[in-house]
Amino acid sequence: MKHPEQWDWDSLRKEIPFASWQGQFKWVEEPQVSPDGESVAAIVNTGEGEFNVCINGATWETPFEKIWHLRFAPDGRLTAIVSDSGEWTLAVDGRPWENRFGYVWEPRFSADGTSIAVKFQQDMRYGMAVNDAAWATTFANMTCATLSADGRRSAAAVQVADFGEADIFAFQQGTFSAALDGKPWERRFVNVWNLAISPDGRKLAAEVRLTLYDYTIAVNGEPWGQTFNCVWEPVFDPRDGSVLAPVRQAGQWTLARDGSPAWERRFIQLWHPVFSPDGANLAAVVALSFGNWTVAVNGTPWRSTFNELVSDAVFSPDGKRVAAIGKKNGFYHIIVDDSVWPQAFDMAWAPVFSPDGRLAAARVEKKGKYTFAIDGRLWNGQAEAAWDPVFSPDGRKILFRTIENGSYLRRVLPVSEIAG
Amino acid sequence: MTESASKDKSKQLDEGLERGMAALTEAKIEKAINRVLTGETGARLKAYVETCIHCGLCSEACHYFLSHDRDPRYSPVGKVKQTLWEMLKKRGRVSPEFIKQARLISSTQCNLCKRCAMYCPFGIDVAYLMLVVRRICHLLGVTPRYIQDTAHSHSVNMNQMWVKEDEWIDTLQWQEDEARGDLPNLRIPLEKEGAEIMYSVIGPEPKFQAQLIYQAAVIMNVAGLDWTMPATPGWDNSDMAMFTGDNELMGRLKRVHFETAMRLKVKKIVMGECGHAFRSVYDVGNRWLGWRMPPIPIVHAIDFYYDLLKTGRLKVAKKFEEPVTLHDPCNVVRGGGLADKARYVVNALCENFIEMHPNREHNICCCAGGGVINAGPPYKMVRIEGNRVKAEQLFAVKAKGATVLITPCHNCHSGLEDINHHYHIGFEIKFLGDILYEVIEKPAG
Numbered sequence: 003m004k005h006p007e008q009w010d011w012d013s014l015r016k017e018i019p020f021a022s023w024q025g026q027f028k029w030v031e032e033p034q035v036s037p038d039g040e041s042v043a044a045i046v047n048t049g050e051g052e053f054n055v056c057i058n059g060a061t062w063e064t065p066f067e068k069i070w071h072l073r074f075a076p077d078g079r080l081t082a083i084v085s086d087s088g089e090w091t092l093a094v095d096g097r098p099w100e101n102r103f104g105y106v107w108e109p110r111f112s113a114d115g116t117s118i119a120v121k122f123q124q125d126m127r128y129g130m131a132v133n134d135a136a137w138a139t140t141f142a143n144m145t146c147a148t149l150s151a152d153g154r155r156s157a158a159a160v161q162v163a164d165f166g167e168a169d170i171f172a173f174q175q176g177t178f179s180a181a182l183d184g185k186p187w188e189r190r191f192v193n194v195w196n197l198a199i200s201p202d203g204r205k206l207a208a209e210v211r212l213t214l215y216d217y218t219i220a221v222n223g224e225p226w227g228q229t230f231n232c233v234w235e236p237v238f239d240p241r242d243g244s245v246l247a248p249v250r251q252a253g254q255w256t257l258a259r260d261g262s263p264a265w266e267r268r269f270i271q272l273w274h275p276v277f278s279p280d281g282a283n284l285a286a287v288v289a290l291s292f293g294n295w296t297v298a299v300n301g302t303p304w305r306s307t308f309n310e311l312v313s314d315a316v317f318s319p320d321g322k323r324v325a326a327i328g329k330k331n332g333f334y335h336i337i338v339d340d341s342v343w344p345q346a347f348d349m350a351w352a353p354v355f356s357p358d359g360r361l362a363a364a365r366v367e368k369k370g371k372y373t374f375a376i377d378g379r380l381w382n383g384q385a386e387a388a389w390d391p392v393f394s395p396d397g398r399k400i401l402f403r404t405i406e407n408g409s410y411l412r413r414v415l416p417v418s419e420i421a422g
Numbered sequence: 423m424t425e426s427a428s429k430d431k432s433k434q435l436d437e438g439l440e441r442g443m444a445a446l447t448e449a450k451i452e453k454a455i456n457r458v459l460t461g462e463t464g465a466r467l468k469a470y471v472e473t474c475i476h477c478g479l480c481s482e483a484c485h486y487f488l489s490h491d492r493d494p495r496y497s498p499v500g501k502v503k504q505t506l507w508e509m510l511k512k513r514g515r516v517s518p519e520f521i522k523q524a525r526l527i528s529s530t531q532c533n534l535c536k537r538c539a540m541y542c543p544f545g546i547d548v549a550y551l552m553l554v555v556r557r558i559c560h561l562l563g564v565t566p567r568y569i570q571d572t573a574h575s576h577s578v579n580m581n582q583m584w585v586k587e588d589e590w591i592d593t594l595q596w597q598e599d600e601a602r603g604d605l606p607n608l609r610i611p612l613e614k615e616g617a618e619i620m621y622s623v624i625g626p627e628p629k630f631q632a633q634l635i636y637q638a639a640v641i642m643n644v645a646g647l648d649w650t651m652p653a654t655p656g657w658d659n660s661d662m663a664m665f666t667g668d669n670e671l672m673g674r675l676k677r678v679h680f681e682t683a684m685r686l687k688v689k690k691i692v693m694g695e696c697g698h699a700f701r702s703v704y705d706v707g708n709r710w711l712g713w714r715m716p717p718i719p720i721v722h723a724i725d726f727y728y729d730l731l732k733t734g735r736l737k738v739a740k741k742f743e744e745p746v747t748l749h750d751p752c753n754v755v756r757g758g759g760l761a762d763k764a765r766y767v768v769n770a771l772c773e774n775f776i777e778m779h780p781n782r783e784h785n786i787c788c789c790a791g792g793g794v795i796n797a798g799p800p801y802k803m804v805r806i807e808g809n810r811v812k813a814e815q816l817f818a819v820k821a822k823g824a825t826v827l828i829t830p831c832h833n834c835h836s837g838l839e840d841i842n843h844h845y846h847i848g849f850e851i852k853f854l855g856d857i858l859y860e861v862i863e864k865p866a867g
Binding site: 028029031032047050070071104107108121123128143145161167168169170171173174178192195211214215231232250252253270271273289292293295309311313329349351367387 | 568588612677
């Protein structure tokens with residue numbers, strides 16, 4: 003896969019027929035599109051009990067009895083979960099992994115796509131497999147799997163002790179732990195949820211429940227000294243490796259760092275903390291009061307509020323700007339730095355920033371038609387399907403990937419054509 | 423009213439209560455009660471406590487009271503008197519045995535059905551008061567074993583039946599294969615981002631009632647809908663934590679459910695025929711998290727079927743001929759206002775609909791809801807004997823000719839099966855979806 007610098011930013015329009023595939027196969031499933039926009043693919047049924055993947059009109063060499071969860075990795079490789087003779091594995095660009103399992107699901111990718119991990123079940127034991135290498139240790143149950151951004155470490159909440167059916171007392175003694183690369187912590191907890199791996203790969207943090215009532219964050223198996231009524235997902239500060247997490251006390255939420263309050267302000271809700279790439283800023287979705295949602299940056303909430311939801315807070319690459327989605331009275335809106343774009347949509351996807359952070363764009367949908375918005379201005383085209391826009395490395399062009407009139411279209415447009 | 427009615431009925435030991443009670447001290451009890459009364463309740467509790475004039479008009483609403491020959495210990499106000507009022511009066515200084523009795527009363531002798539709130543001249547919501555008692559008992563670790571186990575399942579797998587992640591997906595794919603016997607090109611689209619609908623169910627469907635998923639898939643495909651089901655936790659809309667008093671876990675479950683829908687970018691969540699789950703996603707769990715309403719609209723199956731039939735997306739090939747009656751589930755009719763739509767659906771599907779009385783929001787509860795059936799075998803007869811009046815109601819409508827009992831709720835279904843069997847009423851019990859699947863026009867396979 004080429005880096006975005008090497009993508010074709012000069013061809014204004016490329017077209018690949020898609021609807022015509024319907025005539026070639028019994029049925030064609032939802033299309034997927036490669037990050038660079040050069041490929042469109044779909045699972046196709048070629049007969050009873052026989053599936054294949056069609057990419058740009060050509061099928062993989064080998065069909066399978068079952069195929070599901072077709073996705074492009076960030077590096078452009080095309081992956082799918084496949085099955086033959088009752089065994090499951092991951093196929094990458096049509097080639098199945100050597101390892102076969104009782105079941106495989108939920109593939110996840112490193113940021114650059116070079117690592118691919120799946121959850122697997124074999125003989126009713128559970129583990130993760132990364133790049134076709136399975137964990138050496140498997141567990142009676144496994145949840146909340148994660149893969150580090152660089153793809154080198156994988157982790158999950160794992161059951162490390164057995165308990166009988168309806169044996170509530172054994173369960174409450176603690177039967178779960180967290181495992182990094184298949185190696186569990188020594189300490190057990192009642193529950194382990196939502197794990198985070200530090201950027202250097204040396205620490206693993208997780209939400210834990212010490213009893214049915216005492217929640218905290220554990221880092222490398224050691225719980226914080228403080229407990230809370232509830233906690234949400236931890237994040238690592240990329241600058242110093244400290245751990246931050248939303249915590250609830252006396253009915254209100256705030257952010258804690260290594261167990262101590264990090265934000266002064268309390269909220270009705272606080273979740274999805276996200277650091278800027280440089281670690282200098284932290285944003286989170288918060289509810290200021292009941293049904294009154296916004297984004298708080300470094301503890302200070304925006305003035306724009308939404309009565310239904312706020313989601314998908316994202317930082318610009320330089321860490322100076324934040325965009326999010328808000329929903330009010332049934333319609334979705336894009337907010338950038340507390341400024342709400344003028345349009346209301348039936349659906350909106352997470353905004354994306356240009357590399358220099360100057361512009362934001364988003365895929366949006368209204369009345370069943372998809373289009374794109376850049377800095378609050380709408381592209382005048384409409385599509386039957388669309389994927390997230392991608393800015394060129396210099397921020398002057400934008401890649402639109404759509405399906406229009408039954409054809410897949412790859413368009414490159416000057417940003418100025420839409421944003422002015 | 424010096425002795426709890428529960429002493430008469432609960433002969434079987436419940437380890438969850440006995441061991442929980444044994445670990446209590448009066449100091450621990452006082453602390454937990456005052457934590458809840460001062461820190462987790464507010465104007466609502468104060469208004470209810472100060473407004474109640476002890477008139478007892480709520481009694482006539484309660485199936486336990488009516489079924490126990492008007493024993494005042496089973497009246498809604500009697501249950502409050504035996505539990506919360508004592509805690510308030512004694513400022514939390516009550517015994518471990520009292521807490522055990524409070525748990526039995528609040529969790530096995532009240533279905534949180536809210537019928538009594540309609541009979542109260544002030545609209546006092548006794549179900550809320552019972553939930554406050556349950557919350558206290560949860561914090562004290564005194565919870566019936568089987569429903570606590572269900573809560574543990576929720577905590578690990580985010581579903582109530584210990585269904586592991588691969589088992590869920592495998593079940594969907596199995597049902598997809600099976601349903602291709604009906605419709606060769608049928609799909610259960612997994613993880614389809616941007617679909618119009620996310621269909622969510624409760625844990626027992628993949629565990630014991632996979633045919634309901636099959637039927638739903640056929641209905642979705644025949645109607646030509648743009649739908650998906652998640653291949654991750656978040657598919658289960660049910661919530662026993664809401665009924666044990668574990669509000670934090672309830673919030674976690676609802677967060678996963680709604681965030682799964684938000685991740686899939688669906689416009690709405692259509693849920694199967696479940697009552698308590700509707701209460702959890704539409705009223706209680708979402709609000710604990712700070713959402714005033716569901717952040718993604720929730721459509722109960724009754725409402726969904728109504729829309730499909732009203733708009734002609736589904737057509738009836740031949741109506742169901744056997745005479746049917748309808749049990750209105752508390753959470754979706756009294757709590758969700760779906761009485762008229764339920765009747766529209768029944769009349770659209772069935773030749774002969776015979777109303778039971780009382781009905782609509784006045785209907786008598788099934789006695790399984792509110793987590794009572796989930797408290798398990800020790801309380802089966804508490805439920806059945808505590809709902810003799812339901813059996814009488816069903817006998818009356820049977821005498822008018824009904825042979826099939828429709829109830830669009832899982833707990834109602836299970837609870838009414840027990841009553842039907844114990845009292846030898848002789849109904850065949852069906853979901854709306856069972857009949858819908860049977861009577862709609864389907865393309866030739």
